[in-house]
Amino acid sequence: MSSSTAPRRGYHHGDLRAGLIREGIALLAETGVAGFSVAKVAARAGVSSAAPYRHFPDREALLAACAAAIIAEVTDVLAAAAEQAGDDPVDRLAATAGAYARYVLDHRAGIDLVYFHDLSGPYHEVVQEESRRLTSALMDLVAAVLPEDTSWADTVEFVYVHLSMTHGYATLLRQSTPKDAEAYAARAAAAARDHITGHLMRLHGSTP
Amino acid sequence: MSSSTAPRRGYHHGDLRAGLIREGIALLAETGVAGFSVAKVAARAGVSSAAPYRHFPDREALLAACAAAIIAEVTDVLAAAAEQAGDDPVDRLAATAGAYARYVLDHRAGIDLVYFHDLSGPYHEVVQEESRRLTSALMDLVAAVLPEDTSWADTVEFVYVHLSMTHGYATLLRQSTPKDAEAYAARAAAAARDHITGHLMRLHGSTP
DNA sequence: GTCTATAATACGATAGAC
DNA sequence: GTCTATCGTATTATAGAC
Numbered sequence: 371m372s373s374s375t376a377p378r379r380g381y382h383h384g385d386l387r388a389g390l391i392r393e394g395i396a397l398l399a400e401t402g403v404a405g406f407s408v409a410k411v412a413a414r415a416g417v418s419s420a421a422p423y424r425h426f427p428d429r430e431a432l433l434a435a436c437a438a439a440i441i442a443e444v445t446d447v448l449a450a451a452a453e454q455a456g457d458d459p460v461d462r463l464a465a466t467a468g469a470y471a472r473y474v475l476d477h478r479a480g481i482d483l484v485y486f487h488d489l490s491g492p493y494h495e496v497v498q499e500e501s502r503r504l505t506s507a508l509m510d511l512v513a514a515v516l517p518e519d520t521s522w523a524d525t526v527e528f529v530y531v532h533l534s535m536t537h538g539y540a541t542l543l544r545q546s547t548p549k550d551a552e553a554y555a556a557r558a559a560a561a562a563r564d565h566i567t568g569h570l571m572r573l574h575g576s577t578p
Numbered sequence: 579m580s581s582s583t584a585p586r587r588g589y590h591h592g593d594l595r596a597g598l599i600r601e602g603i604a605l606l607a608e609t610g611v612a613g614f615s616v617a618k619v620a621a622r623a624g625v626s627s628a629a630p631y632r633h634f635p636d637r638e639a640l641l642a643a644c645a646a647a648i649i650a651e652v653t654d655v656l657a658a659a660a661e662q663a664g665d666d667p668v669d670r671l672a673a674t675a676g677a678y679a680r681y682v683l684d685h686r687a688g689i690d691l692v693y694f695h696d697l698s699g700p701y702h703e704v705v706q707e708e709s710r711r712l713t714s715a716l717m718d719l720v721a722a723v724l725p726e727d728t729s730w731a732d733t734v735e736f737v738y739v740h741l742s743m744t745h746g747y748a749t750l751l752r753q754s755t756p757k758d759a760e761a762y763a764a765r766a767a768a769a770a771r772d773h774i775t776g777h778l779m780r781l782h783g784s785t786p
Numbered sequence: 787g788t789c790t791a792t793a794a795t796a797c798g799a800t801a802g803a804c
Numbered sequence: 805g806t807c808t809a810t811c812g813t814a815t816t817a818t819a820g821a822c
Binding site for chain 1 (some may be wrong): 697
Binding site (some may be wrong): 428 | 796797800801
């Protein structure tokens with residue numbers, strides 16, 4: 371019974387697969403996709419450069435697993451922010467923009483994997499699955515903001531634009547001042563609110 | 579006089595420096611920063627892998643030169659789009675969002691260099707110079723949209739958000755359907771218009 | 787100013803011991 | 805499942821011929 375829970379030796383890991391994904395995400399946050407390599411991830415996890423190939427067939431598969439994990443985490447972060455924002459639909463949607471900005475500021479380069487890597491290859495079904503989860507969560511929040519008779523296509527389009535400006539603001543932001551994250555998150559939320567307001571104005575056919 | 583205008587030999591180039599930047603931009607558009615290498619750029623330009631080092635001290639300098647050229651081109655494209663949009667300030671600003679989307683669709687991965695690479699190192703004064711030109715051009719367009727008594731800081735913030743959502747929409751867009759660019763550009767412009775309208779509403783203190 | 791050749795390094799991936 | 809060892813390849817950058 372002595373070997374059931376404790377690691378057998380120094381090089382043994384309880385769950386190397388999970389550890390590699392964790393270290394992969396950390397490496398991506400520091401260097402971006404350009405600086406990502408299987409060897410570096412392995413070194414960070416404290417194993418040899420051959421070990422990852424027991425868990426992932428090639429570099430691309432490890433990268434895809436990291437991307438899926440990042441998207442999953444973002445989804446959870448946005449959902450939590452909406453939950454915490456209260457009952458008003460506009461507040462809830464705007465809060466996701468602020469939370470996204472905060473996330474990108476923390477994970478810096480990590481997010482570029484999701485937006486700049488070609489996700490159409492093999493192994494990427496997992497990534498697309500997580501992307502659908504994220505989109506789905508936002509669909510619910512957006513549907514609560516738009517009028518009840520809004521078509522599915524228009525709702526999707528609004529999700530698209532909301533995520534776009536949220537992502538764009540957060541990444542531009544990352545370039546400049548890295549401090550005072552809360553102030554920037556608040557401004558990201560305010561920008562999202564402007565967009566929501568303007569869109570509702572257009573729907574109502576009035577102009578300022 | 580026979581050697582003054584014509585190339586002397588097969589390996590001779592009139593302006594290799596410019597050619598390297600041109601091919602570097604094309605390579606970035608195809609592969610992104612991760613796939614960028616001095617050797618590949620040299621091969622595309624039809625010279626040996628050592629030749630670029632006569633014109634750029636290292637890889638980073640070539641990359642910086644490409645980034646500066648990309649930003650300069652974007653600046654020109656946005657200015658031309660505003661010019662072509664007519665006299666209404668809102669039309670002119672919204673047009674830049676559409677033009678940006680069109681540019682990113684054409685140059686795909688190329689733009690990530692500008693937004694995801696660390697631009698704080700050496701050689702990057704040129705990049706920051708071009709960035710300032712872009713910001714400055716947008717400042718004029720935004721100032722024409724906002725009320726005359728708007729502070730400089732608020733104008734900068736609006737430029738920031740406008741560019742953010744413009745960039746975000748264009749890059750998200752690049753991920754999905756690559757066809758029907760004009761329709762997407764029109765929607766990018768419409769999204770920018772929503773943001774402008776919503777912001778003006780907030781300034782006027784009214785709600786939808 | 788461009789070439790050929792090369793050094794030093796890092797990477798992806800595999801083979802075989804344990 | 806992880807190790808050590810290794811092959812093949814691509815990269816950055818330099819040296820020296822022309």
